[in-house]
Amino acid sequence: MRNLIIGLSLTAVFVAAALISFLWTPFDVTKFDIPNKLQAPGGAHIFGTDQFGRDIFSMIMVGARTSIAVAVVAVGIGMALGVPLGLAAAARRNTWADELIMRGNDLVFAFPSLVIAIMMTAVFGASALNAIIAIGIFNIPVFARLTRSAALSLWQRDYVMSARVAGKGPVLISVEHILPNITNLLIVQGTIQFSLGILAEAALSYIGLGAQPPLPSWGRMLAESQTLISLAPHLALFPGFAIVLTVLGLNLAGDGLRDLLDPKLREVRT
Amino acid sequence: MNRSIFAGTAIAALLTGGIAIAQSSSATVGMQLEPPHLDPTGAAAGAIDQVTYSNVFEGLTRFGPDGAVNPGLAESWEISDDGTTYTFKLRSGVTFHDGTALDASDVVFSLDRARADDSTNAQKALFEGIESVEAVDDTTVKVTLKAPQGQFLFNMAWGDAVIVAPESIENIQTKPIGTGAFKFDNWKQGDSISLVKNADYWGTPAKLNEVTFKFISDPTAAFAAMMAQDIDAFYSYPAPENLVQFDADPRFEVLEGSTEGETILAMNNKEEHFANPLVRKAVSMAINRDAIIDGAMFGYGTPIGTHFAPHNPDYVDLLGNSPHDPEAAKALLAEAGYPDGFTTTLKLPPPSYARRGGEIIAAQLREIGIQTEISNLEWAQWLEEVFRGKDFGLTIVSHTEPFDIGIYARPEYYFQYDNADFQALIEKLSVENDPEMRSSMAKEAQKMISDDYVNAYLFQLALTSVTNAKLQGIWNNAPTQAVDMTAVGWAD
Numbered sequence: 176m177r178n179l180i181i182g183l184s185l186t187a188v189f190v191a192a193a194l195i196s197f198l199w200t201p202f203d204v205t206k207f208d209i210p211n212k213l214q215a216p217g218g219a220h221i222f223g224t225d226q227f228g229r230d231i232f233s234m235i236m237v238g239a240r241t242s243i244a245v246a247v248v249a250v251g252i253g254m255a256l257g258v259p260l261g262l263a264a265a266a267r268r269n270t271w272a273d274e275l276i277m278r279g280n281d282l283v284f285a286f287p288s289l290v291i292a293i294m295m296t297a298v299f300g301a302s303a304l305n306a307i308i309a310i311g312i313f314n315i316p317v318f319a320r321l322t323r324s325a326a327l328s329l330w331q332r333d334y335v336m337s338a339r340v341a342g343k344g345p346v347l348i349s350v351e352h353i354l355p356n357i358t359n360l361l362i363v364q365g366t367i368q369f370s371l372g373i374l375a376e377a378a379l380s381y382i383g384l385g386a387q388p389p390l391p392s393w394g395r396m397l398a399e400s401q402t403l404i405s406l407a408p409h410l411a412l413f414p415g416f417a418i419v420l421t422v423l424g425l426n427l428a429g430d431g432l433r434d435l436l437d438p439k440l441r442e443v444r445t
Numbered sequence: 446m447n448r449s450i451f452a453g454t455a456i457a458a459l460l461t462g463g464i465a466i467a468q469s470s471s472a473t474v475g476m477q478l479e480p481p482h483l484d485p486t487g488a489a490a491g492a493i494d495q496v497t498y499s500n501v502f503e504g505l506t507r508f509g510p511d512g513a514v515n516p517g518l519a520e521s522w523e524i525s526d527d528g529t530t531y532t533f534k535l536r537s538g539v540t541f542h543d544g545t546a547l548d549a550s551d552v553v554f555s556l557d558r559a560r561a562d563d564s565t566n567a568q569k570a571l572f573e574g575i576e577s578v579e580a581v582d583d584t585t586v587k588v589t590l591k592a593p594q595g596q597f598l599f600n601m602a603w604g605d606a607v608i609v610a611p612e613s614i615e616n617i618q619t620k621p622i623g624t625g626a627f628k629f630d631n632w633k634q635g636d637s638i639s640l641v642k643n644a645d646y647w648g649t650p651a652k653l654n655e656v657t658f659k660f661i662s663d664p665t666a667a668f669a670a671m672m673a674q675d676i677d678a679f680y681s682y683p684a685p686e687n688l689v690q691f692d693a694d695p696r697f698e699v700l701e702g703s704t705e706g707e708t709i710l711a712m713n714n715k716e717e718h719f720a721n722p723l724v725r726k727a728v729s730m731a732i733n734r735d736a737i738i739d740g741a742m743f744g745y746g747t748p749i750g751t752h753f754a755p756h757n758p759d760y761v762d763l764l765g766n767s768p769h770d771p772e773a774a775k776a777l778l779a780e781a782g783y784p785d786g787f788t789t790t791l792k793l794p795p796p797s798y799a800r801r802g803g804e805i806i807a808a809q810l811r812e813i814g815i816q817t818e819i820s821n822l823e824w825a826q827w828l829e830e831v832f833r834g835k836d837f838g839l840t841i842v843s844h845t846e847p848f849d850i851g852i853y854a855r856p857e858y859y860f861q862y863d864n865a866d867f868q869a870l871i872e873k874l875s876v877e878n879d880p881e882m883r884s885s886m887a888k889e890a891q892k893m894i895s896d897d898y899v900n901a902y903l904f905q906l907a908l909t910s911v912t913n914a915k916l917q918g919i920w921n922n923a924p925t926q927a928v929d930m931t932a933v934g935w936a937d
Contacts, residue, residue: 205808205811206808207736207740207804207805207808207809209736209739209740209805210739212739212740226686226740226801227740227801227804227805227808228740300820301820301821383821387818387819387820387821388803388804388807388819388821389804389807389808389819401665402664402665402668402684402686402687402797403686404665405668405687405690406686406687406689406690
């Protein structure tokens with residue numbers, strides 16, 4: 176429970192920062208104030224200013240928005256495509272359809288998400304949207320595999336058998352009986368994939384394939400601070416901490432959620 | 446032209462005196478870019494000249510550190526009264542590194558090779574005015590021009606006009622044989638090129654016994670190497686933000702000089718928005734040069750109002766043509782029919798002046814309503830899309846060739862400025878021999894492109910080098926693409 180609370184609080188802080196940034200940030204991140212560049216943390220700019228005199232605190236807030244948006248949509252794509260694929264494979268287990276879906280997933284899974292992203296940007300150009308799609312594609316097999324393996328065991332259950340006897344088709348059974356029983360698994364996996372999505376977005380932006388300027392992004396803030404690190408270390412520290420804390424928060428939340436939701440673990444404990 | 450672009454990425458030269466046994470006699474000079482090969486007469490890459498100019502190869506004339514044209518392999522010359530015949534007197538006793546002697550036939554060979562139809566020389570225009578080259582005797586060469594040419598001695602000082610020998614031309618790309626104070630020794634591909642002192646040099650011998658050019662493309666790695674004193678100098682240091690630290694450190698010295706690099710916000714004059722001079726004027730007035738120099742270059746750079754180097758005596762200060770005035774810029778946009786602004790592309794090559802400057806310019810343009818879609822391109826992509834493909838709205842690049850205002854007379858050049866009056870003026874300038882007339886024409890050309898707001902002129906790129914405080918003789922300025930090591934040595 177403690178993990179869950181710490182994790183959810185950390186996550187909540189960043190989600191709140193992202194939401195608040197839509198309405199208000201301490202400073203405008205599109206306005207440059209070059210005479211005030213590279214100020215140390217403290218005073219009006221509590222995290223200091225960057226090489227263009229922008230307020231780093233405001234940049235972190237808006238950057239949270241970018242990271243979260245990319246991760247949410249990417250996990251959404253993964254779930255929206257992966258779960259139905261997994262359900263279909265389980266319903267048609269050991270047929271050519273199952274083989275086709277799962278081998279296709281293996282193929283996608285064999286490419287690291289960064290390679291997919293580089294491929295996409297080579298074809299379509301670098302943008303936050305392409306980063307989302309690349310990370311989303313990478314999420315599909317994760318959810319497809321998880322869904323299939325969980326669903327396979329459920330198909331053996333008595334209540335599924337009785338539903339079949341009652342004349343329900345595989346689609347209806349998948350939606351009415353299988354899906355509700357794997358939701359907790361999906362939520363836990365979603366949380367973990369969410370944190371991986373944030374890392375992937377930061378990595379893509381770091382190498383220049385993610386969010387393009389002027390849209391602030393934690394990964395790009397890190398990349399831009401690289402040559403300035405000896406002059407103004409706070410430029411790298413704050414986005415670095417933001418990434419670490421968000422990912423830590425999501426992982427703790429994922430762990431906590433699993434403890435709470437997974438029936439197997441629950442049984443062991445009681 | 447490629448050369449000017451690549452040179453904009455800045456060249457690094459680092460010297461390692463790190464090896465204790467030979468600190469007083471060896472130096473390792475690093476650069477950001479590795480040359481593709483070592484024939485300065487055969488390709489545009491600036492890195493080739495940086496390694497070889499004056500060190501390995503020499504021309505009839507040569508640039509001094511101040512940009513002046515001095516005698517090189519020709520100790521003197523006579524110009525006929527009509528300005529079409531140049532008679533060069535070569536130095537005697539000059540030998541190539543392979544032991545063969547330099548004579549007039551080598552000069553004839555070099556110039557004929559450079560201007561031949563199948564020549565791959567990157568600056569063929571330098572030789573276009575030559576009618577014929579003949580050897581009068583062993584040490585006398587007569588060059589006849591088609592018409593008087595004011596720039597001829599200047600042209601012959603370029604790295605593309607160095608003298609090569611027919612005996613060693615076959616392997617020039619991997620084993621260059623010249624007449625310079627250093628001999629080519631070894632090339633570790635991807636790492637370094639080393640040169641050794643030429644004991645039989647005709648002129649003042651080099652102070653260093655060995656010079657190694659090392660290639661470090663990453664500014665962060667360069668900074669670390671410099672701080673660890675693995676390298677003792679960095680010629681044209683690529684990250685201006687680190688200079689403050691070097692300046693404060695007694696072990697190092699920061700040299701600040703000027704380059705021939707006019708850094709401009711180039712506008713595609715054939716693109717629908719920028720075809721309108723009012724829009725171009727609005728863009729020029731929306732930019733705040735001081736903020737760009739301060740923000741992108743950490744204060745290193747001189748604002749310019751036209752495409753001309755401020756250290757040139759013919760420079761005209763035209764900054765008054767486009768003062769920073771966002772309100773007036775907005776009014777101009779409205780007059781041009783874009784009261785709400787428009788969206789265009791801003792394609793940025795890798796150097797920090799472009800990447801950082803681009804973000805600042807995007808913010809400044811946003812204030813007058815012009816939205817930009819920034820895309821960061823690698824050089825190869827940039828050359829393909831922007832330089833050759835002309836598929837861009839705005840881009841930022843530094844033009845580092847000396848006296849390159851003539852590019853505005855080429856309508857097919859990437860920013861596509863097409864003005865018949867300007868083309869006629871450059872035509873006249875290219876054949877004019879009288880220094881005063883040349884000067885007034887150069888001034889008129891500067892005014893013309895500034896009045897037309899062809900591009901937004903930002904600043905003259907500063908050449909900032911970091912050296913070990915004890916290493917002396919590195920050029921402050923870059924009158925040409927050269928890292929001339931012939932006079933560099935260690936102080937006691």
